[in-house]
Amino acid sequence: MEYVRASTVDEALSAAKLGATFVAGGTNLVPDVLFGRKQTERVVDISRLSELQFIENKDGRIRVGALTTVTDLLQSDLIRRGAFPLYESALEFAGPLVRNRATVAGNLLDASPAADLAPPLLAQDGEAELLSFAGRRTLPLQNFFLGYRNTGVRPGELVTAISIRPLGESDRATYCKLQLRRAMAISLLSVAVVLWMDGETCLDAGIGLGAVAAVPFRAEAAEAVLRGRVIGEVEIDAAADAARESASPIDDVRASANYRKKMCGVLVRRLLREAMGLPEVTRA
Amino acid sequence: MSDYEIQLVVNSKSETITVEGGEALLRALRRIGYVDVKLSCEGGDCGACAVLLDGVAVNACLVFAAQADGCEVTTVRGIGTENNLHPIQRQIIEKGGVQCGFCTPGIIVSAKALIDENPDPTREDIQRGLAGNLCRCTGYKKIFEAVAAAAEEIRKEEAV
Numbered sequence: 001m002e003y004v005r006a007s008t009v010d011e012a013l014s015a016a017k018l019g020a021t022f023v024a025g026g027t028n029l030v031p032d033v034l035f036g037r038k039q040t041e042r043v044v045d046i047s048r049l050s051e052l053q054f055i056e057n058k059d060g061r062i063r064v065g066a067l068t069t070v071t072d073l074l075q076s077d078l079i080r081r082g083a084f085p086l087y088e089s090a091l092e093f094a095g096p097l098v099r100n101r102a103t104v105a106g107n108l109l110d111a112s113p114a115a116d117l118a119p120p121l122l123a124q125d126g127e128a129e130l131l132s133f134a135g136r137r138t139l140p141l142q143n144f145f146l147g148y149r150n151t152g153v154r155p156g157e158l159v160t161a162i163s164i165r166p167l168g169e170s171d172r173a174t175y176c177k178l179q180l181r182r183a184m185a186i187s188l189l190s191v192a193v194v195l196w197m198d199g200e201t202c203l204d205a206g207i208g209l210g211a212v213a214a215v216p217f218r219a220e221a222a223e224a225v226l227r228g229r230v231i232g233e234v235e236i237d238a239a240a241d242a243a244r245e246s247a248s249p250i251d252d253v254r255a256s257a258n259y260r261k262k263m264c265g266v267l268v269r270r271l272l273r274e275a276m277g278l279p280e281v282t283r284a
Numbered sequence: 285m286s287d288y289e290i291q292l293v294v295n296s297k298s299e300t301i302t303v304e305g306g307e308a309l310l311r312a313l314r315r316i317g318y319v320d321v322k323l324s325c326e327g328g329d330c331g332a333c334a335v336l337l338d339g340v341a342v343n344a345c346l347v348f349a350a351q352a353d354g355c356e357v358t359t360v361r362g363i364g365t366e367n368n369l370h371p372i373q374r375q376i377i378e379k380g381g382v383q384c385g386f387c388t389p390g391i392i393v394s395a396k397a398l399i400d401e402n403p404d405p406t407r408e409d410i411q412r413g414l415a416g417n418l419c420r421c422t423g424y425k426k427i428f429e430a431v432a433a434a435a436e437e438i439r440k441e442e443a444v
Contacts, residue, residue, distance in 0.1 A: 002286050003305035003350040027346045031327040033306045034345075043305065045351050095416025097331055097343045097394065183415030184329060 025101035066105035082166035085120035085175035118216035119208030124164035145215035172275035212247035240269035295362030310344035331417030334390035341397035360389035383421030
């Protein structure tokens with residue numbers, strides 16, 4: 001395998017001919033190469049492109065550079081205040097040894113159905129910024145994942161940043177990752193819920209779901225139930241039902257499809273109730 | 285296979301290593317004698333190969349060796365020596381935080397990174413700080429006690 005280190009973005013693009021793979025943190029790619037899960041003739045190391053490692057407020061959005069690590073997210077006040085579900089997902093992400101290397105763009109490009117950062121980024125209207133010699137384009141994250149471990153990023157294209165719609169003081173947001181232990185666990189499922197509020201009315205809703213389909217996705221039918229409404233028990237139950245119906249999980253070593261589907265509804269309801277300050281549902 | 289020559293400073297010693305493009309830092313370090321960096325899962329799950337890379341705790345199995353060119357690497361042997369143990373190492377021994385000992389180098393590296401960043405960690409901070417390191421013998425209790433005692437010892441040393 002050929003190794004090329006890029007010291008500028010232009011060098012990275014030049015080196016990324018067909019068949020080349022970018023590497024940054026390496027937390028997925030290095031073992032994938034070792035164990036033969038991924039074959040590539042050439043890796044282009046972009047880990048030293050420090051201009052792609054930033055978190056900033058720009059044009060009303062929070063922009064997170066592609067090479068921002070999960071540890072960087074945890075150290076950012078902007079993320080904690082303006083993207084609370086993303087902050088929470090970073091807390092539950094693997095362990096410190098992995099968080100120190102794993103990057104935001106890498107987590108998305110690995111395109112695991114259980115990618116931890118995907119549901120919160122989806123819920124906040126996340127968009128990937130892409131760069132290639134053909135120019136720049138943006139790709140909304142709901143169109144980013146095409147299928148199992150497959151993204152809409154073209155060969156030779158570099159993800160440079162992810163931008164999200166920030167949360168203000170009066171907006172509501174929460175996150176939950178169901179996992180078999182508190183660290184180093186692949187999620188059974190994960191849910192991020194975001195409600196942009198105008199007084200009592202929900203202006204806009206974002207619900208990101210992970211590990212309940214071949215790709216992480218937005219529960220658009222559930223969001224539609226909430227958008228423009230004053231959210232009470234009825235709306236919450238309807239949104240939870242819609243989210244559950246949008247899930248098409250599989251059986252695997254971590255959980256059954258049935259359990260995942262059921263818990264998808266349970267978690268969406270639980271998170272919406274929590275976000276709206278309603279008491280927990282007690283078991284009958 | 286393409287070979288690359290890289291320069292590292294490992295535990296303050298300059299090293300030149302010839303590595304393959306797809307080779308992890310872990311294998312490269314072990315090949316030149318740094319067998320205190322333990323080879324176990326090679327998938328980032330166990331933390332036995334933890335090292336400090338330019339001061340940041342990482343799994344050496346998850347970094348291509350070529351990516352580390354020009355970096356400083358600290359292994360457990362660079363944290364303290366047999367005759368001059370680091371407080372973490374001494375406390376791990378005193379509190380009985382070692383049974384088979386295979387996870388110990390990685391645990392000490394993670395604990396060092398944790399205490400460098402947070403000199404007065406709570407029990408939960410310690411648990412979270414060591415969450416990437418598996419130990420199948422001790423049940424962790426004595427390891428956590430050792431790290432807490434070491435942090436206290438270091439705070440006292442620095443207060444003097």
